[in-house]
Amino acid sequence: MKPGDDEFDDEIRSHLALSARERIERGEDPASARLAARKEFGNVTLTRESMRSVWRPRWLDEAAALGRDIRFALRSLLRARGLAAAVVVTLALGIGANAAIFSVVRGVLLRPLVNRDEDRIVYIRQSAPGLSAENTTFSVPEIIDLKSRVTAIGAFGEFSTADFTLIGLSGEPRTVKAGVVGGSFFDVMGLRPVLGRLLNAQDDGPAAAGAAVLTHKFWSTSLRSDPNVVGRPIRLGPRTATVVGVLEPSIPYPAETEIFANVVTSPHHLGAAMVTSRTHRMTELFGRLAPGATLDAARAELLAAHSALMREHPEAYAPAAGVRLSVSRLRDQIASPARTILLMLLAAAAVVFVIACSNVANLILARSVRREGELAVRAALGAGHGALRRTLLAESLVLCGAGALLGVAMARPLAAMVVRYAARFSVRALEVTVDASVLWVGAGLAIAAAVLLAFVPRLPSPHAPAGLGLAGGSMRITPGTNRRLRLFATTQIACSFVLLAGASTLLTTLLSLQTARTGYDMRNVLVFDIPSSATGVGGTKTIDFYHDATDRIGRLPGVEGVAIGSFVPWRDAGSMPRLQITTSGHTPAAGEDNPHARLRLATPRFFAVLGIPLLSGRDFTDGDRRGSEPVSIVSQSVAARLFPNGDAVDRQLSLTDPVSGTLDPSRIVGVVADADDEHIENIGNTAGEPALTVYVAVGQIGYGGRLFVRAAGDPYALVPAVTRAIREISADQPVERAATLEDVRADVLSPERLNAFVFSGFAGIALLIAVVGVAGVLAFSVSARTREFGVRLAVGASPRDLLARVLSEGAAIAGVGILAGALGGLALGQVAKASVESTRAPGALPALGAAAVLVGAALVASLIPAARAARVDVVQALRSE
Amino acid sequence: MAKRPDESRLELLQGTLDMLILRTLQWGPQHGHGIGQAIRAQSDGLLKVETGSLYPALHRLEKRGWLKSEWDVSEANQRAKYYRLTAAGKAQLSREQDRWSQLVNAIGRVMNPAGSKG
Numbered sequence: 001m002k003p004g005d006d007e008f009d010d011e012i013r014s015h016l017a018l019s020a021r022e023r024i025e026r027g028e029d030p031a032s033a034r035l036a037a038r039k040e041f042g043n044v045t046l047t048r049e050s051m052r053s054v055w056r057p058r059w060l061d062e063a064a065a066l067g068r069d070i071r072f073a074l075r076s077l078l079r080a081r082g083l084a085a086a087v088v089v090t091l092a093l094g095i096g097a098n099a100a101i102f103s104v105v106r107g108v109l110l111r112p113l114v115n116r117d118e119d120r121i122v123y124i125r126q127s128a129p130g131l132s133a134e135n136t137t138f139s140v141p142e143i144i145d146l147k148s149r150v151t152a153i154g155a156f157g158e159f160s161t162a163d164f165t166l167i168g169l170s171g172e173p174r175t176v177k178a179g180v181v182g183g184s185f186f187d188v189m190g191l192r193p194v195l196g197r198l199l200n201a202q203d204d205g206p207a208a209a210g211a212a213v214l215t216h217k218f219w220s221t222s223l224r225s226d227p228n229v230v231g232r233p234i235r236l237g238p239r240t241a242t243v244v245g246v247l248e249p250s251i252p253y254p255a256e257t258e259i260f261a262n263v264v265t266s267p268h269h270l271g272a273a274m275v276t277s278r279t280h281r282m283t284e285l286f287g288r289l290a291p292g293a294t295l296d297a298a299r300a301e302l303l304a305a306h307s308a309l310m311r312e313h314p315e316a317y318a319p320a321a322g323v324r325l326s327v328s329r330l331r332d333q334i335a336s337p338a339r340t341i342l343l344m345l346l347a348a349a350a351v352v353f354v355i356a357c358s359n360v361a362n363l364i365l366a367r368s369v370r371r372e373g374e375l376a377v378r379a380a381l382g383a384g385h386g387a388l389r390r391t392l393l394a395e396s397l398v399l400c401g402a403g404a405l406l407g408v409a410m411a412r413p414l415a416a417m418v419v420r421y422a423a424r425f426s427v428r429a430l431e432v433t434v435d436a437s438v439l440w441v442g443a444g445l446a447i448a449a450a451v452l453l454a455f456v457p458r459l460p461s462p463h464a465p466a467g468l469g470l471a472g473g474s475m476r477i478t479p480g481t482n483r484r485l486r487l488f489a490t491t492q493i494a495c496s497f498v499l500l501a502g503a504s505t506l507l508t509t510l511l512s513l514q515t516a517r518t519g520y521d522m523r524n525v526l527v528f529d530i531p532s533s534a535t536g537v538g539g540t541k542t543i544d545f546y547h548d549a550t551d552r553i554g555r556l557p558g559v560e561g562v563a564i565g566s567f568v569p570w571r572d573a574g575s576m577p578r579l580q581i582t583t584s585g586h587t588p589a590a591g592e593d594n595p596h597a598r599l600r601l602a603t604p605r606f607f608a609v610l611g612i613p614l615l616s617g618r619d620f621t622d623g624d625r626r627g628s629e630p631v632s633i634v635s636q637s638v639a640a641r642l643f644p645n646g647d648a649v650d651r652q653l654s655l656t657d658p659v660s661g662t663l664d665p666s667r668i669v670g671v672v673a674d675a676d677d678e679h680i681e682n683i684g685n686t687a688g689e690p691a692l693t694v695y696v697a698v699g700q701i702g703y704g705g706r707l708f709v710r711a712a713g714d715p716y717a718l719v720p721a722v723t724r725a726i727r728e729i730s731a732d733q734p735v736e737r738a739a740t741l742e743d744v745r746a747d748v749l750s751p752e753r754l755n756a757f758v759f760s761g762f763a764g765i766a767l768l769i770a771v772v773g774v775a776g777v778l779a780f781s782v783s784a785r786t787r788e789f790g791v792r793l794a795v796g797a798s799p800r801d802l803l804a805r806v807l808s809e810g811a812a813i814a815g816v817g818i819l820a821g822a823l824g825g826l827a828l829g830q831v832a833k834a835s836v837e838s839t840r841a842p843g844a845l846p847a848l849g850a851a852a853v854l855v856g857a858a859l860v861a862s863l864i865p866a867a868r869a870a871r872v873d874v875v876q877a878l879r880s881e
Numbered sequence: 882m883a884k885r886p887d888e889s890r891l892e893l894l895q896g897t898l899d900m901l902i903l904r905t906l907q908w909g910p911q912h913g914h915g916i917g918q919a920i921r922a923q924s925d926g927l928l929k930v931e932t933g934s935l936y937p938a939l940h941r942l943e944k945r946g947w948l949k950s951e952w953d954v955s956e957a958n959q960r961a962k963y964y965r966l967t968a969a970g971k972a973q974l975s976r977e978q979d980r981w982s983q984l985v986n987a988i989g990r991v992m993n994p995a996g997s998k999g
Binding site: 003007010011012014015017018019021022040041042043046047050051053054055 | 937
């Protein structure tokens with residue numbers, strides 16, 4: 001057992017006492033006996049110290065030695081400031097990028113939600129891949145059936161959105177997005193109120209009083225955290241409700257809303273269609289696992305119940321729709337859109353780190369070759385391998401530690417940038433904070449780098465004669481060192497190639513998206529959302545309002561045309577399912593289904609306002625109203641598909657919606673050009689399916705909600721006038737989200753732009769580091785081979801030969817690096833394909849472009865060292881050793 | 882770990898001292914002072930163990946598990962730390978004795994070759 005600190009002293013005292021007693025027994029006088037015993041013992045402190053050191057762990061001694069080495073490293077690095085700065089900055093870039101991205105990955109993908117027992121909350125989604133409907137949501141009868149057949153889910157929570165015109169909390173009437181929820185919703189989601197209460201079972205059903213809960217964001221921003229808000233009456237469209245509470249801050253999912261309201265506030269939710277129609281789907285479904293039930297058990301039970309439903313009600317689930325159910329943990333569901341992009345970023349950051357490390361390894365290797373003389377002297381004086389490594393480790397620890405400090409300091413602003421970027425994919429990114437974990441990541445990376453770097457340089461062998469190094473103290477480059485230097489430079493080129501190829505692929509995609517022909521005149525068209533109140537769908541009142549509004553706006557100065565539609569290109573993408581077209585003159589080939597098309601609503605002059613050419617037939621007219629013959633206009637691709645003989649006009653056409661039923665058949669009166677405005681990623685990709693579209697008249701359906709204004713001059717200058725014109729007709733009518741089509745498209749493209757931007761940033765850093773790396777390697781190699789060049793010149797080589805020689809060395813590094821990068825990239829792609837669904841290999845053009853950039857950069861980097869090689873003075877060079 | 886220039890010499894001494902300590906303790910538990918005195922007495926005063934070497938050696942042997950220590954009161958009513966040989970220590974002693982006699986034997990043959998005896 002390890003003795004306590006006092007015990008060493010006790011033992012020594014006891015020895016002295018025994019020794020003195022013995023002398024006294026032999027007859028010495030006590031005072032001189034004690035003195036003699038003390039004298040005989042020798043150095044008490046030293047003995048105690050050596051006793052203690054027996055018990056001290058070995059690493060403590062090592063650590064003390066490392067401390068001395070670190071002080072030495074600090075002094076010697078102060079004499080090589082340029083190198084130290086290069087290493088620290090390079091490492092800081094690598095560490096900072098990794099720490100920033102890691103903290104976002106952690107916050108978005110790994111951290112639990114605030115909801116109580118968040119790992120017990122599941123999200124259930126119904127989709128119809130056959131109709132390109134990612135989320136069809138559920139109808140009330142479907143939910144009732146699932147509830148009655150599934151036991152692994154203890155409670156279900158329902159959520160659907162409705163737009164209300166809210167009057168009563170703050171001044172002007174405004175549209176609020178509300179979540180209409182069942183009484184069990186908040187309990188299932190495990191959320192608590194910060195004020196008042198949340199909705200519960202007593203708020204369910206048609207007899208309950210209207211009740212609303214405010215989201216924390218709405219309460220704290222629009223109402224400035226008013227503590228007296230509970231109990232206030234409000235108007236939600238035609239109904240009234242009372243504010244009963246404020247929700248704690250939480251992730252808004254599946255949709256960001258400002259308030260939550262119970263079902264009674266939305267007449268639509270109580271209507272017959274909602275309650276009885278199996279295909280009237282508009283409700284999102286959540287569940288809380290029953291005690292003891294696992295996610296897998298719940299999923300199996302839900303899938304079984306769902307397929308039973310589909311068998312029992314074949315009319316509600318068309319085979320072509322391919323309706324299916326998926327069940328996932330809420331946390332995974334919220335994070336999943338960001339998963340791919342974040343993991344890609346993490347990989348890119350890791351690659352940058354590897355590049356940074358190999359560049360630093362190069363610099364340190366070059367430095368240690370210069371230090372070979374010093375190391376040889378140390379080895380000759382008896383320093384073992386361990387001690388020499390420790391010296392090197394101390395130096396790389398100092399460098400990497402400084403790099404980590406700077407990197408962690410950079411991580412905070414970098415993380416803020418990544419958060420803004422990632423927030424487009426997952427709302428969770430908004431609550432990411434950079435905390436102490438970044439420090440740990442930074443420190444971990446720095447230590448990893450330091451240990452790696454300490455093992456890079458070759459040590460002078462104690463067995464081999466070190467005479468050369470000792471004698472001259474000069475620099476000699478060995479083939480081994482040279483190989484290592486080249487290896488690191490090649491690694492950098494390879495990694496940069498992967499990043500550059502990736503970035504150029506994203507840039508090419510972005511470019512083709514931005515230059516693609518969309519079929520719209522985008523510059524001069526202004527769009528507005530003018531939502532009809534959720535209740536007022538299909539009234540003649542609405543049609544009259546649209547008529548009145550287009551009339552008034554059309555008379556405004558600077559307005560060239562005005563129309564109502566149902567769909568803002570790109571912005572409303574994915575909001576409506578595709579409908580199946582059946583026609584009188586077309587029978588699908590065997591095994592083929594009737595084509596699916598998008599349904600759009602339009603008023604007269606809609607096509608003229610948006611710049612879509614009318615190819616044959618006529619436009620809608622004011623005569624196409626309720627009661628008159630139903631008419632439709634089809635896009636060119638529909639006409640070509642169904643009526644290849646070009647006789648589409650005057651044919652009958654009917655649309656079937658597997659989700660909500662069949663519309664009245666209508667007569668085709670016109671054909672217009674195609675416009676693809678939904679599948680942003682398919683634009684410019686000729687393999688995408690044609691944009692089959694059927695337009696019907698707003699005047700016959702009574703629904704629209706989107707206003708299109710064609711401006712003669714500056715479109716945005718018209719916004720106040722248009723808003724005023726509409727408010728003059730209806731003071732409660734919201735007029736929102738005014739933007740030109742061009743800006744709508746730019747907004748939709750911004751994730752692509754950000755992707756390209758972020759990756760180009762990484763690739764740029766990588767390229768910069770790699771160029772420095774190649775230049776450094778060649779510069780070092782040239783300066784170490786001055787003598788060789790001198791000899792070559794002396795035996796007749798021309799300076800031009802030397803120039804070409806060094807340049808070709810640079811090109812060789814680049815060539816081998818690119819090859820390795822291409823192979824590694826392909827292998828990585830295969831690995832990625834296994835875990836991430838949508839991996840795209842870069843096309844040949846971006847890859848070649850990246851290769852060309854790298855070779856060019858490598859040649860430029862080799863130019864300076866090459867020129868130096870060519871200018872070598874023969875006499876000087878031969879004398880230099 | 883750096884090799885100290887004098888390590889080889891120290892090691893030789895250390896090995897011998899360890900063996901002597903173990904041997905001394907074969908007759909029963911003893912405190913540090915007693916061990917020093919015993920070695921001196923046994924060698925007729927030829928071997929004098931420095932306390933600066935003795936105590937670190939005792940602790941080293943204890944750390945390796947060859948000795949166990951215990952505070953006790955001596956016959957002269959003086960508190961002292963007594964060291965006692967463990968089973969592992971006994972095994973180590975016999976190993977060191979073997980090695981020692983082999984070494985003595987070998988050195989003896991070199992110094993007194995059989996041929997020069999006659």
